[in-house]
Amino acid sequence: MVCDCQCSLTFPFLLSVPEVQNSVALQVNYTQTEICALESGSVEISCTYIKKTTIIKRLVKNTMWSIKSNEGTPVDLISDPDYRGRTQYLCHPTGCSLRIADLRESDSAQYQFTIKTNNGRSYTSSPGVSLSVTALQVKVKKLEYTNSYCKVELRCQSSCQPKHQSYIWIKNGQEILRGTSSSVFVLVYPADKYSCALEEYKEFPSPSVYAPQLPSVSISPTGEIVENRKVILTCSSDANPAANYSWYKEDKQKPVSNESQLIFSSIQASDTGKYHCVAANPLGRKRCQQKHINVTYAPRLPLVLAIPSGETVEGSSVTLTCSSDANPGATYTWYKEGDKSPKASGQNFVISNVRPEHSGSYSCVAQNTRGHQSFSVHLTVVKDPSVKIMNIIRLTLVVLMLIPVVVLCLWTRKGETLSTGTGPIEAAEMMQCASDSVYQNISA
Template identity: 55%
Template sequence: MKCFQENAPKLPSVSVSPSAEIMEGSSVTLTCSSDANPAANYTWYKRNGNPALQSLSNESQLIFSSIQSSDSGLYYCTVENVLGKRTSGDFGIDVKYAPKLPSVSVSPSAEIMEGSSVTLTCSSDANPAATYTWYKENEDSPLHSGQIFTMTDFRAEHSGNYYCVAQNTRGRHNSTLYLTTAGKTALIPNVIRLTLVVLSLIPLLLLIVWMRKKMSSSHEAESNEVVEMIEMQ
C-alpha cells in the first residue's frame, strides 16, 4: 500500500487563459494551483486597498464570462487545508478597450465674440490611451492633432460643426460640437433691451408726476377753503 504524506499547501501559482491580450467582452479564466494533502480549499480576492475584502470565488478557477474594463486590477488566491494556509502573489489583469464616447468642452463657454480665441478640449476613456484628431464637418483634412485645439481670431465664417476623433489600436469614437460667433451685431440686442427697460419706466415716472400734482392741487384747495372760512368768521 502507498502511504501519502500529509502536507500544508505549497505556494500557489496563478495562470490566465487566454494568455494573450485581454479584450473587453471576452471570456477570461484565472486558475489557482497548489500541491496540498489533504486537498486544499481555494478563495479568490481582488486587491483594492480594503482590509475587509470580499471573496470573489471559492473555486480553484475565477471565471469572467464577459470581462469589463472595471475588472482590471490585481487578483490573488489563498489555499488552505487543515495543516496550513498560503497566499499567492498578485496577478494583474489589464483589460484593453476602444475609446468610449468622447466628451468635448469649449472655452469660453459664453457667447463667442468675433475675433476672440476659442479652445476646444476632447477627452475619452480608453486603454491603451487614445490619440485625438480634430476635423470640421464636410472637410476631409484634419485641423489639428492633440487633445486640445485652440483657434485664434474666430470669425463668422468659422462657424460650423467641429468634431474630434478618439482612436487607439482597439477602435475609434467621435463626438461633435457646434460653434458659432455672436459677431459684432451682438451689441444691437443689448441696445434694444436697454431701450425697452427705459420705455417701461416712462409710464411709472408719469404716474408719479401726476400723483404729485394731484396731491399739490388737493392741498391748495384745502388751504383756500380755510382762508374763506376765516374771512367769513
Template identity: 50%
Template sequence: MSLAAAASGFVVLLFLVQGQDDWGVTFTSTEICAVKGATVEMSCDYKHPTYMYGNNLTVQETFWFIKDLVDLTTVKAYTDRVQYSCDGKRCTLRIRDLRKSDSAVYKFRFITNPPEGRYSSPTGVTLSVTDLHVYVSDLNSYKKMLTCRSDCPLPAHPTYVWYKNGHDIGIATRSHSGNFQYEDSISCALGGFEDFLSDSVYPPKPPSLSVSPSAEIMEGSSVNLTCRTDANPAANSTWYKRNGNPALLSLSKESQLVFSSIQSSDSGLYYCTVENALGKRTSKDIGVDVKYAPKLLSVSVNPSGEIVEGSSVNLTCSSDANPAANYTWYKEDEDSPLHSEQTFTITDFRAEHSGNYYCEAQNTRGRHNSTVYLNVASSKFIIKCCGSLSGSYMLSDKFQSSWGPSLASIGSLGLHWKASVILSKSVSTFGVLITVLPNTSLQNLLSMFRWVEIW
C-alpha cells in the same frame, strides 16, 4: 517479509469444493489486501479422482490465470515478478513488487493425463493492492491529527513508521497529532515495508500567478488567470480583486479565473489564496490591463451659452480610452486639421467661425469622433451711438434696410447716443440682425437704411 502469513491471520479459511466427481480447488484465503511494492503469496489445494476411464490420473501441468486461461508466467506485465511452487497437491503463487494494476481475481487450473482430465477453479483469490495515504483532520486551530490509511483492510495490528522531512520521528501508531510548519513534509509506511512510503502531505507552497494570453489584453477577448501551487492534499483556490469585491470567485479545486469576454471594468490587481488541511498561502498581485478604443467621447464648450462675437472660445474633447487617446480637431468641410491637442481655442470668434467642429480621438485600438455646432450670438438691436450728438431718439418698429429684407414687430428701441460706432450687418431667416462696431455717426447709421422714422 511476506504478507501471506499476516493475511492468513485475519481471513477465515474457506474450504469450498469446486466441481463434481471429486474435482475441486480450495483457496486458503479468498481476499488479500497488500500495499504497493510489497510481495504477496496465495495458496490453494486441488483434488481430482484417482482413476478416469480406467486409467490412473496424474497431474501434468498447473498454473494460475486471471482471464482467458492464460498462464500468468507468459503475461508480459508479470514477467520476472511471479513464481509458482507446488508441494504435493498444494500450490502457491508468489507475486513481488506489487503494482496497483495487479489488483484482480486470481484463479487456478490443473491438467492431468489423459488430456480430458483438466479443471479450472470458477472462483479465486481477490487481491487488492493499495497505496498508503496520510489523512489530515483538525484537532483545534493549531493542532492536526494525521492518520495512515489504506484503501482496503490491512492485516490485523500492523505497525507503522512516521517520517517528517524524511526522518523517522519514532511513532509506531496509526495516528498521531502535532503542530506543523509550512516547510514540513509528512509520510508513513508499514513496519517491515519502510521502502514503500505513502505520498507525503504538506502545506501549499507560495502560489504563482500567470495570465493568458500573455500579450496585450483586448476588450471582449477571452482571458484566463491561473493560480499554481504545489500541495498535498490538493489546495483549493480563491480569487480576489484588490480594492474590489471581496471574494470574486471560489474555484474549489480549480485554479483558473476565466473571463470569457473581458471588459475595461475588469482591469485591476488580482491575487489568489490557496488552502489545504495543513495551511493557507496568499499570492503576490498580478495586474490586468484591458486595452480598448476611445469611447464615451464628449465635447465641452467654454464659456457655455451664447458666443459673443470677438470673444475667446475653448473646445475640449474628452474620452475613456486605454492607452490614452490622441486628439485632433477639424472643421466640417475642411480637410486640414485645425489642432492636435485635447483643447482647441478660438481667440477672436467671428461670424465666419460658425459651423460644425468635430474632434477625433484615436489610440492603437481604434478611433471615434464627436461633433459640436458653434454660432455667433445675434444682436438684440440695442444701438449705442454717437457721442457727438445729444438727446434721445426712438427707432420706428417698421423699417426696411437698404439691402431688402424687412424685420417686423421688433418693438420700439430707445437709442441714447453716447459713443462713436460703426455698423456691421448680417441677415437671418427672421430679418436683419444689426451689430454695432466703433467709429461711425448716427447719420452714417441712418443712411444705411432706405427709410427710417425718428420722432
C-alpha cells in the same frame, strides 16, 4: 504488505476427464479467497492441486494465472503488458503461486488459476482470489491554527490495515517516532512534511502530508485582456491533502470565488484590478502574489466642449476640448465639417483670433487599438457687441453735437437772408457747413 482477510481454507477445483469416467481426476485448492495488499508492495497468491491419475499427468500441458474476464479466453499475466516485468510464477508438481511486485491500485481484481491440456482445452478455476490493493495514507484532523504553525492529529491508515502492527512516523525524511499507536499529535510548520510506514514494510511509506506551497496563477487566454471576452484565472498549489482555494479582489475581506478557477464569462472594464488566491488545507494556508488584471476596451462616446461656451465673438479665441474613457488611452483628431484633412490633433484644439469663416461643426475622433468613437460641437461666430455699442454711442454724440451747430448756422444765415435775400441753396450750404464743423470736432 499483504493482509489476509480469510486464511487456512481450501477451495476445490475439480477437473473430470473422459478417460476416467465417474471419478475425480484433479483437485485444485486456493488457500485464500480475499487478499488485501499495500500499494508499492508485493503479494503472493497460491494454490495447490493433486493429480490422481497418470492420465492427468499426461494431459496437463501447462498452467497459468489470469484475471477474471467476461471477454472469453483468459490471458496469461506473464504476457500481459500491464504486468510485464512485475509478475513471477513459482510452480512445483503439486502447486503454483503468482507473485506480483510493485503493486498498483489498478491491480485490484479477481485472479484465477488455469490449466491447459494437451488436447487444446483450458480449465479455469472459479471464483478465484480477490485482490484489493490500497495505499497507506495519513489522515489529518486540524485542532488549532495560528499564523506560524498548525496543531493537528495525524492518523496512519489504509482500507486493509492489519491489527497489532508497529508504526513508524517520519518528519522531513527522518524517523521521529515508533510505536503501536496509529495516531500522533504534532505541531506542523509551513516547511514540515509527515509520513508513516508499517515497521514490517518501512520501505513503503505513505505519501507525505504538508501545507500548501506558494500558489501559482495562470491566465487564459494569455496576452491582452479584452473587454467582453471570456477570461479564466486558475490557482494551483502543491499540497497534501489537496488544497481548497479562495479568490479575492484588491484587499477585500470577502472572497469573490471559492473555486480553483475564477471565471469571467464576459469580462468588463469594472473588473480591472488586483487579484490574489489563497490555498488552504488542514496543515496551513498560503497566499499568492497579486495579479493585476488590465481590461482593455475601445473609447467610450467622447465629451466635446467649447470653452467659453455659447456664441464665439469675432476676434477672440476659443478652445475645443475632447475627452473619452478608453484603455489604452485614446488619441484625438479634430475635423471640420466638409474638410477631409484633419484640422488639429490632441485633446485640445485652440482657435485664436476667431473669424466668421471659423463658424461650423467640428468633430473629435477618439481612437485606440480597440476601436474609435466621434462626437461633434457647433461653433457660431458673432461680431463683438462692444463695437456695436461704441458705434451707437458715436452716432448719438454726432447727433447731439450736430443739433446746436445746425441751429447756430441756421440762426446766423437767417439774419443774412433777411438782409440779403438768400435762397434755399444757401440754406443747404449752411447745413453742409454745420456737418463739416461737427465731424471736424469729432475727429479732433
